[in-house]
Amino acid sequence: MPSKLKSPKALEALQKKLGKVADAGKVSISVCNGTACRPYGSNPVVEAFKTEIEKRGVADKIDFRITGCHGFCERGPVALIQPGNIFYQKIQVDDIPEIVEKTLLNRIVIERLLFKNDSVGNIQAQVDIPFYKKQQRIILGNNVKIDPTSIEDYIAIGGYSALSKSLFELKPEQIIDMVKASGLRGRGGGGFPTGAKWESCRNAHGDIKYVIVNADEGDPGAYANEGLLSGNPHSVLEGLIIGAYAIGAHQGYIYVRNEYPLALKNITIAMQQAEKLGLLGKDILGSGFDFNVRINRGGGAFVCGESTALMASLEGKPGEPRAKYIHTVEKGLWERPSDLNNVETWANIPLIINNGPEWFSAIGSSGNTGTKIFSLTGKVNNTGLVEVPLGIKLRDIIFDIGGGIRDGKKFKAVQTGGPSGGCLPESMLDLPVNFDELTKAGSMMGSGGMIVMDEDNCMVDVARYFLTFLEEESCGKCVPCREGIKRMRQILNDICDGKGQESDIDLLKELGAHLQDSALCALGSSAPNPVLTTINYFHDEYMAHIRDKKCPAGVCKALIHFYIKDNCPGCGLCVKACPTNAITFVEKRKPVILDQSKCIKCRTCYDICKMGAVGIE
């Protein structure tokens, strides 16, 4: 670890030194060990690389780096090799000796590990892969260049120079003006202009102020903040320190979601390293500016992502929101002026300071500048973290970047904004993705979840899913939310169970309108969105459940049954797999027999049958 940096010059000198090492022309490999690559076995892959490099004694010839998410998690574990921008995917432990021998030591590309595409064949360079082509990775692009646990890596790519510039060349007001001019809007969901929020907090009465990072990412099915915080924690920290200086805060908090152990670990390490180098703590870089940060873990409550609930939780109280007659920028944490921003909002700040607000506002569209990170999941071919300029069409994300729907199925809906958002149908695919258009369509930007659904997903079930989630997560403080969500969920349960009535639709709409008007916080007031958008865009599907007692997607258990088709060759695979012994073997080449009275509709036979001989009706 280099010693404490006491001036901007010292930082620059270190930057030069580290940059030189990085440019030494060595072959480099960045192997992803992000959270989403772990289920694919990235841990053993990383270990195997270390062992192989050591065994061969080639550590000085290869620049080996373990990094956070590269974005294309679908193909994990992945690695990027330079020079050549070679992208390897689905790497297994057995591949490693060959990668080291051929590619790293002899620059021979292994075709087998390249990304393949039916139309274009093997693609070598990461930039040419369709998944990456339409993206603009100004934030996430750095993930492959740095080991998140190494502050040297971050400094080598120019890290903390925006902080140095802010402290020594800019006045707080100038920074706020730059953020305002950039047009940056909060990435936590609401899209509130960041510069204006900072200004209100700076101008609020009181000597003690706080800045807070919202890394709670409560949306159940989005991991954009996770990928950023665990992959490049210093960028968030640098943004936060700059914000603190601009606002006049000397204490900051980072509120990290409990289910993100890697993000928690990496931001903790980042903080300790920044402190050691004099980039955090007393007299930062010799500027006289003091700033400390505390990390808090969440307790697994969705509502704690809401600003006032988050602050209550930081005070050691249960995370219950309060009414916001007085804004948190005036009276927030400990009743003092507090500025809360999302992880991604903070990570944009160093970019704006380094490149200027004009550069930033040239990306995206007017009123919706910059990029947004989405976690693209569900039934698309290419799942992962994608970063796109705001204003791009949904279709471009789902079909060009996402590569369309898996298994040749049909697109049905895309869910954005998590439990506060909605489901948009095929007719909305040309919608430009920005804060205002998504809200107009009844959905929301949210913190970046984008879940794609196909013909096998039931929209009534999805609506019920979100309300079940919200019912559990409602803090119970206000009646509309506590009772309203429960009633709406019960009605949806009835519909899914085949006990729905036609009047239920109007009742859901009426309850939804009440919630929107009267809930204390946005958890309640946005809770009807998943229901109202599905009623709006998928009315027929509701009617099929209510009138015909059918679930067209084959999901709602009370409305479906499984059957064996005539093409069943009697292989017996399903007979063994069935947990309730509901299937009996007759003889080879004769269809098996399914006993409906024993069937629990667990779908095991359907998934296991290679002949497609199990049907759902």
Added chain:
Amino acid sequence: MKDKVSEIVKKYNKDKSQLVSILQDIQAEYNYLPREALNKLSKKLDIPQSQIYSMATFFRAFSLKPRGKHIINVCLGTACHVRGGELIAESLERQLNVKRGGTTADGKFTLESVNCMGCCATGPVVKIDEEYFGHMTNDKVEPMLKKY
């Protein structure tokens, strides 16, 4: 037990606002929040037990009951749900013969559900202790459990 709680409280300088973190550390130590530990904590921090319990029951991360040797987290986040996460949860319930939140009779497994673990691209996901299992299907459940 006494010393552990004291140690943890000391680590946080008796800072009451750090109650969530303190409870998390206590849970990490004992695998759940034992009543005696919470009694002790209430005295050490000089805050009423009711306040501690209100925190311990508000957040789903805490358990007031002893948990099994291995903690199974089955993801019910949206990305996992649309790929059949619920069916995996049901399958686990059947095979372990416990409901969500329950611990098997032999004390080996506790089955818990979570809403997203940050690897949605690989859903449905199950995590046992520190190990992640992606793209789960019903027929992978049994072999997965056998590893433990």
